[in-house]
Amino acid sequence: xxxxxxxxxxxxxxxxxxxxxxxxxxxxxxxxxxxxxxxxxxxxxxxxxxxxxxxxxxxxxxxxxxxxxxxxxxxxxxxxxxxxxxxxxxxxxxxxxxxxxxxxxxxxxxxxxxxxxxxxxxxxxxxxxxxxxxxxxxxxxxxxxxxxxxxxxxxxxxxxxxxxxxxxxxxxxxxxxxxxxxxxxxxxxxxxxxxxxxxxxxxxxxxxxxxxxxxxxxxxxxxxxxxxxxxxxxxxxxxxxxxxxxxxxxxxxxxxxxxxxxxxxxxxxxxxxxxxxxxxxxxxxxxxxxxxxxxxxxxxxxxxxxxxxxxxxxxxxxxxxxxxxxxxxxxxxxxxxxxxxxxxxxxxxxxxxxxxxxxxxxxxxxxxxxxxxxxxxxxxxxxxxxxxxxxxxxxxxxxxxxxxxxxxxxxxxxxxxxxxxxxxxxxxxxxxxxxxxxxxxxxxxxxxxxxxxxxxxxxxxxxxxxxxxxxxxx
Numbered sequence: 341x342x343x344x345x346x347x348x349x350x351x352x353x354x355x356x357x358x359x360x361x362x363x364x365x366x367x368x369x370x371x372x373x374x375x376x377x378x379x380x381x382x383x384x385x386x387x388x389x390x391x392x393x394x395x396x397x398x399x400x401x402x403x404x405x406x407x408x409x410x411x412x413x414x415x416x417x418x419x420x421x422x423x424x425x426x427x428x429x430x431x432x433x434x435x436x437x438x439x440x441x442x443x444x445x446x447x448x449x450x451x452x453x454x455x456x457x458x459x460x461x462x463x464x465x466x467x468x469x470x471x472x473x474x475x476x477x478x479x480x481x482x483x484x485x486x487x488x489x490x491x492x493x494x495x496x497x498x499x500x501x502x503x504x505x506x507x508x509x510x511x512x513x514x515x516x517x518x519x520x521x522x523x524x525x526x527x528x529x530x531x532x533x534x535x536x537x538x539x540x541x542x543x544x545x546x547x548x549x550x551x552x553x554x555x556x557x558x559x560x561x562x563x564x565x566x567x568x569x570x571x572x573x574x575x576x577x578x579x580x581x582x583x584x585x586x587x588x589x590x591x592x593x594x595x596x597x598x599x600x601x602x603x604x605x606x607x608x609x610x611x612x613x614x615x616x617x618x619x620x621x622x623x624x625x626x627x628x629x630x631x632x633x634x635x636x637x638x639x640x641x642x643x644x645x646x647x648x649x650x651x652x653x654x655x656x657x658x659x660x661x662x663x664x665x666x667x668x669x670x671x672x673x674x675x676x677x678x679x680x681x682x683x684x685x686x687x688x689x690x691x692x693x694x695x696x697x698x699x700x701x702x703x704x705x706x707x708x709x710x711x712x713x714x715x716x717x718x719x720x721x722x723x724x725x726x727x728x729x730x731x732x733x734x735x736x737x738x739x740x741x742x743x744x745x746x747x748x749x750x751x752x753x754x755x756x757x758x759x760x761x762x763x764x765x766x767x768x769x770x771x772x773x774x775x776x777x778x779x780x781x782x783x784x785x786x787x788x789x790x791x792x793x794x795x796x797x798x799x800x801x802x803x804x805x806x807x808x809x810x811x812x813x814x
Contacts, residue, residue, distance in 0.1 A: 357545055381484040384518055388498040391425050392514040397502055400512060405446050406463035415449060422451035434517040438466055440477050445469040476501040476513045487520035494520040657699050657786060664694040668726055671707030678715050687725040694728060696736055697808040702783040709776035710740040710803050716766035718744035736809045741802040747795040756781050
């Protein structure tokens with residue numbers, strides 16, 4: 341339904357401007373037609389007025405309005421004047437004077453030569469006269485008739501009353517007949533100009549609409565292409581990331597696992613060959629070494645498994661409310677033996693009643709890896725402290741600080757990148773893959789938190805990470 345509505349709205353927006361122009365154009369054409377007719381009528385009326393004013397009328401009463409007038413000088417002068425009027429005014433066909441006698445209208449003089457079939461001699465009755473021809477005589481008003489057809493053709497007639505100066509009453513009428521076609525032609529010419537303007541407006545509007553549609557289509561195509569390019573770029577970035585992850589995975593399997601396994605196999609081979617000759621003290625020493633190697637292998641495999649699950653997005657995430665102190669204590673428990681071996685002092689400075697909303701397994705992995713990393717790079721007799729502080733955004737920031745060997749700035753900048761090798765051996769040759777810190781970063785970000793590190797070479801390192809203090813994770 342909404343698609344139909346949207347289509348109707350778009351169609352209406354396209355058609356409405358054209359409809360408005362057509363409607364206003366029709367109104368404008370009607371207005372133009374009326375205006376031009378009025379202006380043209382006024383123009384020919386003004387011409388007729390000028391001619392009427394120039395005609396000598398003082399001797400008009402001397403004419404008898406019959407054939408006796410033909411030889412009178414005044415009649416002849418009127419005849420010449422009217423013929424000159426027709427010669428000068430190309431649109432005019434006839435010019436004439438008429439008056440009324442005994443209730444009828446009779447011609448006084450016209451502009452036609454005596455030999456013309458349209459000639460009206462003086463005293464000829466104007467039998468086709470209608471009410472419009474009588475108005476100038478009866479009321480003394482000027483008039484411009486609509487196109488009328490008589491025995492001479494179709495004309496627009498202009499009638500000007502000639503009045504007696506002594507009493508102001510009409511005594512005759514000066515008339516001019518204009519060809520109706522010429523009159524209408526002038527009106528049509530102006531009308532065609534108006535039509536051309538309207539058509540031009542429609543053409544401009546049509547062009548504008550088409551250009552706008554083309555621009556809109558081009559913009560849409562550009563947006564689609566950009567989105568496609570961004571998708572391809574994103575896919576390429578993901579592919580590069582996957583290749584880096586794959587290379588890192590195989591590197592760990594090929595190198596980091598191979599070394600500990602080779603050492604473990606070497607110890608078992610020595611035991612198998614020389615066990616019967618070893619003292620109890622030697623056997624115990626080998627057993628301790630095998631235990632340490634086994635724990636390193638277990639931690640490496642555990643991190644590798646967690647990282648693999650994280651990369652495949654199959655890690656379960658179930659945040660719950662826990663006492664932070666209890667979980668920190670539980671998380672560092674597997675590392676206490678290593679710390680004791682290196683005579684490292686562990687300090688936990690976490691308020692007893694502080695609660696966090698975390699996934700228990702992920703949180704233990706975060707604490708275990710950060711503390712194990714601190715132990716690995718802290719020499720004998722050093723210190724490691726774990727503290728917490730409440731942040732303003734409903735998060736708690738936990739800091740794991742050591743007095744170890746620290747890191748140069750270049751190593752800090754690349755610490756969480758899979759494509760850059762930052763792993764190094766611990767202070768007593770402990771193996772390191774760098775995978776633990778990457779896993780920590782992923783688990784912290786899963787909690788909508790942030791991981792950062794402050795370190796300088798020879799001055800120890802501090803890892804900060806934030807976790808929710810309440811259940812705010814979606």
